[in-house]
Structures are given as structure tokens and as C-alpha cells.
Amino acid sequence: MAHIGRALELGGAGDRSAARVALTELWERVGDTGDALHRCTIAHHLADLQESVADEVAWDRRALAAVADLSDERVQRQHGSLRVRALLPSLHLNLADGYRRVGDVACAREHLALATPLAVELPDDAYGTMIRDAITRVAALLDAGSREPLAAA
Known part of the structure; x- marks a missing residue:
């Protein structure tokens, strides 16, 4: 490490x-x-x-x-x-965002659907907030049909 x-x-x-x-x-x-x-x-x-x-x-x-x-x-x-379960929201979020940016909407939605409920595993701190906010932003970009990079909040 x-x-x-x-x-x-x-x-x-x-x-x-x-x-x-x-x-x-x-x-x-x-x-x-x-x-x-x-x-x-x-x-x-x-x-x-x-x-x-x-x-x-x-x-x-x-x-x-x-x-x-x-x-x-x-x-x-x-x-x-x-x-381990606390690692999953970020990993699924990254895949959801990547698939969104390459235009694979079905895979993006699948990984977003997995990331969202797993976010409860995250701590109530800056990291947890960052991941939960990013899930919300990726969902909005996906709904808008955007393939633009996820901008930092």
C-alpha cells in the first residue's frame, strides 16, 4: 500500500x-x-x-x-x-459514470441502481457526502442524456 x-x-x-x-x-x-x-x-x-x-x-x-x-x-x-460493502458505492458509481460517458445507458443505470442503496453503508462524513452527491449528479446527467464528464461539486 x-x-x-x-x-x-x-x-x-x-x-x-x-x-x-x-x-x-x-x-x-x-x-x-x-x-x-x-x-x-x-x-x-x-x-x-x-x-x-x-x-x-x-x-x-x-x-x-x-x-x-x-x-x-x-x-x-x-x-x-x-x-467491503462500504467500497461498493464508489465502485458502482464510477462504473455508472463511465458507462454513461461512453453512451451505454443500460449499464449506467444498472450500476447506478446498485450504488444508490449501498450508499447507506457510507459514513456520515465528507467522503460519504461526496459519493452520495456524485450519485445524485450522475443520475441527473444520465436523465438529461449527457455524456459530459462529471464536474466536481
């Missing part, structure tokens, strides 16, 4: 390309069968660093797939209060 954190710092400093390279190298080291938390985290962040929406969706799908191999016990070794 420390290596992932260092890669994310590159992106946070504005070097998206270096962050993408670093995370891709980590993905190759972890592999498709490595630690599920590492796979989920790497894929989740790699999605945000892609140049195309189709590639973003592919990484978001990998992040969601990794959750199937993840246990509460494993995520709690990383952060004591974390539960």
Missing part, C-alpha cells in the same frame, strides 16, 4: 503520466491473482488516470471484480473501521 500511496502522490502533484506508469508497474507485480485489496486499489486509481473513457471503464471493472475476492478481515487490517 505504501508503493500505491507513492504512485498516487505523483498524480496528486500533477504528473498523471508518471502515476499511471507507476500504478501499471504495480499492477503487473501484483498480477490478476495477487492481494485483492491491492488489485482493487490499483485498478480504482488507474481508472482515473486513463486517457479514454473505455480504458477507464475497463479499469473500473477490474476494481469491482477484485472486491469479489476481498474480505472485511483483509480491509480491516488496512483500516480498522472499513468494510
